[in-house]
Amino acid sequence: MPDQLTHSSSHHYPFGSSLAQPGDVRRARAGLRASLLQALGVVLVFLVAGAALGWVWERWWEPSTGTVFRKEWFPVDAEGRYDLEALRNEFAGTAQYVVLALGGGVVLGALSSLALLGRELLALLVVLVASVLAAVVMWQVGAVLGPADPQELARTAGRGTSLPSDLSLDSLGALVAWPLGALVGLAGVYFALPLGARER
Numbered sequence: 503m504p505d506q507l508t509h510s511s512s513h514h515y516p517f518g519s520s521l522a523q524p525g526d527v528r529r530a531r532a533g534l535r536a537s538l539l540q541a542l543g544v545v546l547v548f549l550v551a552g553a554a555l556g557w558v559w560e561r562w563w564e565p566s567t568g569t570v571f572r573k574e575w576f577p578v579d580a581e582g583r584y585d586l587e588a589l590r591n592e593f594a595g596t597a598q599y600v601v602l603a604l605g606g607g608v609v610l611g612a613l614s615s616l617a618l619l620g621r622e623l624l625a626l627l628v629v630l631v632a633s634v635l636a637a638v639v640m641w642q643v644g645a646v647l648g649p650a651d652p653q654e655l656a657r658t659a660g661r662g663t664s665l666p667s668d669l670s671l672d673s674l675g676a677l678v679a680w681p682l683g684a685l686v687g688l689a690g691v692y693f694a695l696p697l698g699a700r701e702r
Contacts, residue, residue, distance in 0.1 A: 537624060544614045545632040551610055552636030552680070555602045556643025562598055565649055565666035566591040570659045575652035577667065596672045600679045603640060607633055607683020614684070615691040622692065629684045637680035644669050 568577040577592060611629055618625035648669030655665055671677070 537618075537621060540617055541624060541628045544617060544628050545635065547613075548610055548632035548636040548684075549639055551606050552639035553643050555606050555636075556640040557647060559595075559599055559602055559640065559644040560647040560669055562602075563595050563644075563648070563669055564591060565669070567664055567666055568652060570652075570656045570663040570665060571661060573657050573659075575656040575665055575667075592667065593672060595669050596676050599641070599644070599671060600676050603637060603676070603679035604683040606636070606640075607680045607685075608687040608690075610636075611684035611687025612691050613687075615688045625688060629688050630681060633681040633684035634677075637677040640680070641671060641677065 568575050649666040651668045652665040
């Protein structure tokens with residue numbers, strides 16, 4: 503009888519299941535905490551990079567100079583003639599944003615995959631969220647650092663007043679450059695590293 507009691511009190515149950523040991527629970531909690539901290543760190547790095555590239559974007563961009571007529575701003579000279587260079591600059595800001603965002607996304611996406619090695623689903627989710635936030639931060643920082651909206655200033659400006667254009671995106675679709683670049687960087691590392699090297 504004692505032998506039967508001893509056997510029945512073991513930790514093994516049908517289908518190979520067993521009670522979790524306290525040490526296992528502590529290790530699982532510590533691993534989860536470490537993963538969450540690393541994920542938060544990745545998001546913060548993306549936000550800082552977005553702000554920094556927003557500053558670079560504003561410094562790289564050159565505003566167009568336009569003139570106020572009938573309380574509206576136009577990319578023309580004082581005589582009302584359209585300036586081709588000014589018109590080109592109207593689209594240059596968006597192109598420069600896309601170039602910087604793609605580059606930043608690729609680099610940070612690759613680094614994030616290495617920081618979260620072996621946790622592909624977590625890395626994918628974190629990179630997607632962080633890159634979207636970085637895209638918005640870069641856009642807003644560049645816009646704030648750049649000149650004010652000339653259409654707003656034209657409402658109170660006199661006829662013939664010269665005003666610089668503001669730094670803006672011609673299409674909000676340019677914001678996709680950040681997540682796209684980040685996913686390319688993430689996938690590049692996963693394709694370059696064999697599966698065994700990504701397991702921890």
